[in-house]
Amino acid sequence: MGEDAKAATGKETFHVDKVGSFSEWYNRIVREAELIDDRYNVKGFIVYRPWAMTSLKLIYRAYEEALERHGHLPVLFPTVIPEENFVKEAEHVEGFKAEVFWVTHGADEKLEKRLALRPTSETAFYQMYALWVRSYTDLPLKFYQSCTVFRHETKATKPLLRGREFPWIEAHDAFATNKEAQKQVIEDKEMAEEVLHRQLGLPFLFFRRPQWDKFKGAVDTYAADSLMPDGKLNQVVSTHMLGDNFARAFEIMYATREGARRYVSQTCYGPGISRILAALISIHGDDDGLVLPIAVAPIQVVIIPIRGKEDENPSILQLSQDAADRLRQAGFRVELDLTEETPGAKYYFWEMRGVPFRLEVGAKEVSGGYLTLFRRDTRRRTRVHLEGLPEHLSEAGREMLKDLRRKAEQQLSFELAEASNLEGLVLQLARSHGIVKVPFCSIEMAGEACAQKIRERTGAEVRGVIFPEEEKPSPGSRCIVCDRAAGHIVYVAEAY
Amino acid sequence: MGEDAKAATGKETFHVDKVGSFSEWYNRIVREAELIDDRYNVKGFIVYRPWAMTSLKLIYRAYEEALERHGHLPVLFPTVIPEENFVKEAEHVEGFKAEVFWVTHGADEKLEKRLALRPTSETAFYQMYALWVRSYTDLPLKFYQSCTVFRHETKATKPLLRGREFPWIEAHDAFATNKEAQKQVIEDKEMAEEVLHRQLGLPFLFFRRPQWDKFKGAVDTYAADSLMPDGKLNQVVSTHMLGDNFARAFEIMYATREGARRYVSQTCYGPGISRILAALISIHGDDDGLVLPIAVAPIQVVIIPIRGKEDENPSILQLSQDAADRLRQAGFRVELDLTEETPGAKYYFWEMRGVPFRLEVGAKEVSGGYLTLFRRDTRRRTRVHLEGLPEHLSEAGREMLKDLRRKAEQQLSFELAEASNLEGLVLQLARSHGIVKVPFCSIEMAGEACAQKIRERTGAEVRGVIFPEEEKPSPGSRCIVCDRAAGHIVYVAEAY
Numbered sequence: 001m002g003e004d005a006k007a008a009t010g011k012e013t014f015h016v017d018k019v020g021s022f023s024e025w026y027n028r029i030v031r032e033a034e035l036i037d038d039r040y041n042v043k044g045f046i047v048y049r050p051w052a053m054t055s056l057k058l059i060y061r062a063y064e065e066a067l068e069r070h071g072h073l074p075v076l077f078p079t080v081i082p083e084e085n086f087v088k089e090a091e092h093v094e095g096f097k098a099e100v101f102w103v104t105h106g107a108d109e110k111l112e113k114r115l116a117l118r119p120t121s122e123t124a125f126y127q128m129y130a131l132w133v134r135s136y137t138d139l140p141l142k143f144y145q146s147c148t149v150f151r152h153e154t155k156a157t158k159p160l161l162r163g164r165e166f167p168w169i170e171a172h173d174a175f176a177t178n179k180e181a182q183k184q185v186i187e188d189k190e191m192a193e194e195v196l197h198r199q200l201g202l203p204f205l206f207f208r209r210p211q212w213d214k215f216k217g218a219v220d221t222y223a224a225d226s227l228m229p230d231g232k233l234n235q236v237v238s239t240h241m242l243g244d245n246f247a248r249a250f251e252i253m254y255a256t257r258e259g260a261r262r263y264v265s266q267t268c269y270g271p272g273i274s275r276i277l278a279a280l281i282s283i284h285g286d287d288d289g290l291v292l293p294i295a296v297a298p299i300q301v302v303i304i305p306i307r308g309k310e311d312e313n314p315s316i317l318q319l320s321q322d323a324a325d326r327l328r329q330a331g332f333r334v335e336l337d338l339t340e341e342t343p344g345a346k347y348y349f350w351e352m353r354g355v356p357f358r359l360e361v362g363a364k365e366v367s368g369g370y371l372t373l374f375r376r377d378t379r380r381r382t383r384v385h386l387e388g389l390p391e392h393l394s395e396a397g398r399e400m401l402k403d404l405r406r407k408a409e410q411q412l413s414f415e416l417a418e419a420s421n422l423e424g425l426v427l428q429l430a431r432s433h434g435i436v437k438v439p440f441c442s443i444e445m446a447g448e449a450c451a452q453k454i455r456e457r458t459g460a461e462v463r464g465v466i467f468p469e470e471e472k473p474s475p476g477s478r479c480i481v482c483d484r485a486a487g488h489i490v491y492v493a494e495a496y
Numbered sequence: 497m498g499e500d501a502k503a504a505t506g507k508e509t510f511h512v513d514k515v516g517s518f519s520e521w522y523n524r525i526v527r528e529a530e531l532i533d534d535r536y537n538v539k540g541f542i543v544y545r546p547w548a549m550t551s552l553k554l555i556y557r558a559y560e561e562a563l564e565r566h567g568h569l570p571v572l573f574p575t576v577i578p579e580e581n582f583v584k585e586a587e588h589v590e591g592f593k594a595e596v597f598w599v600t601h602g603a604d605e606k607l608e609k610r611l612a613l614r615p616t617s618e619t620a621f622y623q624m625y626a627l628w629v630r631s632y633t634d635l636p637l638k639f640y641q642s643c644t645v646f647r648h649e650t651k652a653t654k655p656l657l658r659g660r661e662f663p664w665i666e667a668h669d670a671f672a673t674n675k676e677a678q679k680q681v682i683e684d685k686e687m688a689e690e691v692l693h694r695q696l697g698l699p700f701l702f703f704r705r706p707q708w709d710k711f712k713g714a715v716d717t718y719a720a721d722s723l724m725p726d727g728k729l730n731q732v733v734s735t736h737m738l739g740d741n742f743a744r745a746f747e748i749m750y751a752t753r754e755g756a757r758r759y760v761s762q763t764c765y766g767p768g769i770s771r772i773l774a775a776l777i778s779i780h781g782d783d784d785g786l787v788l789p790i791a792v793a794p795i796q797v798v799i800i801p802i803r804g805k806e807d808e809n810p811s812i813l814q815l816s817q818d819a820a821d822r823l824r825q826a827g828f829r830v831e832l833d834l835t836e837e838t839p840g841a842k843y844y845f846w847e848m849r850g851v852p853f854r855l856e857v858g859a860k861e862v863s864g865g866y867l868t869l870f871r872r873d874t875r876r877r878t879r880v881h882l883e884g885l886p887e888h889l890s891e892a893g894r895e896m897l898k899d900l901r902r903k904a905e906q907q908l909s910f911e912l913a914e915a916s917n918l919e920g921l922v923l924q925l926a927r928s929h930g931i932v933k934v935p936f937c938s939i940e941m942a943g944e945a946c947a948q949k950i951r952e953r954t955g956a957e958v959r960g961v962i963f964p965e966e967e968k969p970s971p972g973s974r975c976i977v978c979d980r981a982a983g984h985i986v987y988v989a990e991a992y
Contacts, residue, residue, distance in 0.1 A: 049571055
């Protein structure tokens with residue numbers, strides 16, 4: 001606890017206007033809640049401390065379980081990819097070569113071939129898929145790996161949001177037909193809903209990206225964007241329809257039942273585990289620090305015995321211990337805080353870290369036969385009893401998640417606006433509506449120049465069209481930039 | 497499944513004399529059971545396929561839970577370590593520099609400083625420990641990370657046993673006193689027992705290594721060795737008493753309660769997750785393939801409906817489905833095999849992959865109101881009922897684990913022999929006793945020349961003394977090499 005425990009003794013406390021000063025809030029909370037440490041001596045590489053890593057592992061597990069429910073199996077590929085693989089898909093190598101770290105030496109010897117630290121693993125997986133896929137009976141192939149990837153970023157890095165090494169999952173699926181691959185994109189969206197929306201209370205918009213913003217090597221890119229408190233979108237998950245682009249480059253073919261030889265159709269899927277944590281922190285947090293839903297809170301319940309200096313009432317400790325035992329037995333992650341700090345300092349310490357529930361146990365509670373339950377997000381206190389405590393807390397956890405989700409959804413719809421011309425867009429963005437829907441000519445390459453003009457004028461990006469239920473522009477509406485007939489309603493926002 | 501499914505149709509089957517031809521057995525089973533693929537085009541780097549990766553994840557989880565029960569918290573450090581950190585502990589850099597892969601470029605730019613792909617992470621962790629440790633209240637610090645590490649091996653690689661990138665856990669602990677660090681070594685041994693012995697049925701010998709075989713930078717190295725079927729030892733876990741060697745190199749100091757400044761005492765601990773899987777495969781497997789204990793079997797129960805060509809008895813499918821539902825509901829990992837293969841081909845397929853239990857459901861079972869349970873290790877069939885099936889299988893899983901453990905223990909004691917002179921040692925090793933106890937002069941550096949002579953004569957290594965209950969040589973006994981007074985009973989064996 002170190003420095004922050006000292007802060008908790010009263011010298012300085014965390015209280016920052018999250019919405020008004022989001023950047024300060026974010027930069028302070030990731031450090032002061034001991035989520036990460038960016039004093040590691042390689043630029044853009046950070047250390048994930050236990051409070052972040054425990055949550056990251058819980059997010060990983062939730063996502064891995066969703067992937068496995070949907071028929072994926074785990075694999076692990078080498079971290080290094082030889083240059084010869086990397087250059088096989090022409091567009092892909094163009095897109096990534098500016099960001100690759102190269103391993104060139106083993107001890108003092110130069111390696112026979114340069115090895116890329118994987119920026120993403122299509123070119124590692126698919127040469128093996130070419131060996132593993134023979135017949136239609138081998139399909140679909142649905143494998144994922146949990147790992148870190150490396151990007152020699154030239155943009156400024158930001159903890160959890162942009163770094164030179166970051167934790168993610170990548171799923172690589174191969175199908176007999178394009179139709180099945182297209183169905184997988186929908187399934188990928190559903191998995192994002194199962195994890196982000198249902199378990200973490202994080203709403204998102206799911207887009208088909210414009211052609212100029214797709215993954216290099218893909219036919220189409222789809223992505224889930226979370227809205228951050230500063231009105232910028234955070235791409236937390238992306239999925240790519242690859243068609244047979246990589247299948248042709250890597251010769252991944254199968255024999256149909258009738259004996260014909262066909263290329264597979266592929267998708268790949270990348271939940272950004274640290275970006276999900278960044279969204280979770282930013283969206284649910286408040287001016288006093290983190291607010292973690294129970295699914296990913298490293299500690300779900302902290303129990304604080306309140307003993308006066310003179311008053312070492314053994315019943316207080318007994319009741320605290322009983323509550324801890326019951327909750328642990330029921331599978332809760334519980335901390336019974338017996339350190340020498342004052343109760344106030346302990347409250348502060350665990351509130352800033354976002355522990356969803358606190359049980360306060362003092363003389364009043366012992367004599368009254370109850371415990372005082374404090375809920376982090378509402379800051380409301382209620383009385384609860386030892387009897388049925390785990391059930392009560394499970395229910396309270398569900399309630400809290402529902403409230404956090406509702407609040408986040410309200411915020412998202414509050415920041416969503418519309419405009420029918422460029423001046424209207426500028427105005428809406430200035431009024432701090434983060435996301436503005438506008439009629440737009442085309443999300444094919446033909447529309448890139450218009451998107452470029454929007455970027456120059458507002459700093460915001462054309463993030464794409466809603467998928468799968470794309471909204472259609474009303475008849476006769478025109479692109480807000482070029483005044484051609486509008487082909488789409490696109491969403492415009494700044495982005496991380 | 498591809499090629500092997502074809503093999504399963506009867507063209508060729510796996511049957512290899514495990515003990516008589518262990519090397520062939522091992523090299524074939526890791527490929528034919530689709531555990532790994534070593535056709536990846538970078539030497540010494542392999543792909544972990546789903547059947548291995550699922551088990552590796554279960555071993556990881558078991559070990560992480562043990563570490564957390566013993567007070568460790570998860571962290572994640574960068575994969576890259578700058579050269580300046582790496583050279584801080586003189587002995588450490590000497591030990592590892594011949595094995596380091598170097599990252600030298602980001603895109604086309606040369607990096608300011610070379611970055612090592614971590615061969616192990618002491619020099620990454622401890623610079624941060626120097627920032628995190630201030631006072632005795634910050635101690636002990638007990639953090640672990642699950643990751644892969646990289647060694648530019650010059651020795652021949654072998655899947656799961658020796659590779660250029662391999663999955664492991666590393667725990668790094670810092671204490672106020674040497675005594676606490678020494679206690680941690682005992683706790684590290686206990687964790688190995690909890691996971692390897694109790695959950696996986698793998699016995700091991702726990703050694704203090706001779707000084708010439710310690711981790712570079714450590715005061716002492718301790719390790720758990722498993723006995724492989726070819727009589728060679730496989731170091732599956734190691735733990736290192738670091739004393740204050742690294743604390744001095746990285747200036748990790750704390751203020752005592754009285755305000756004095758002291759160096760911390762440290763240990764580090766490395767369960768080799770893929771080496772544990774290699775031991776598990778090799779020790780429990782038999783001539784027909786893998787035998788997996790239920791704790792780490794990707795599929796614990798496979799259900800095979802036996803339908804004649806003409807006889808599409810719907811009750812068979814119904815009973816199979818009911819059994820699957822009940823077992824899944826109780827938390828079992830279940831496969832209901834409805835593929836078009838023959839029952840015999842399915843038996844073969846899942847037996848080779850080591851699935852611990854099979855339920856056979858045919859017309860006989862339906863009319864008799866029972867299911868036939870086949871246990872992989874004993875190959876014995878018994879009748880079981882739908883009622884109470886999960887409880888029955890849990891019990892059968894415990895029985896199987898107990899039997900596997902007992903068999904492995906018997907093998908270990910069978911291969912353990914003694915000798916009182918060099919000729920006796922040679923004779924015992926020739927009689928295929930894998931491990932021979934002998935009186936030996938010294939496991940300090942003074943004994944290295946004698947160990948070298950043993951190596952030259954027999955190819956075997958002095959693996960160390962049993963820890964913590966070291967056996968004492970009988971009075972008057974002499975070192976089998978130099979004839980000086982014996983200071984220790986050491987264990988001699990070949991090693992992976």
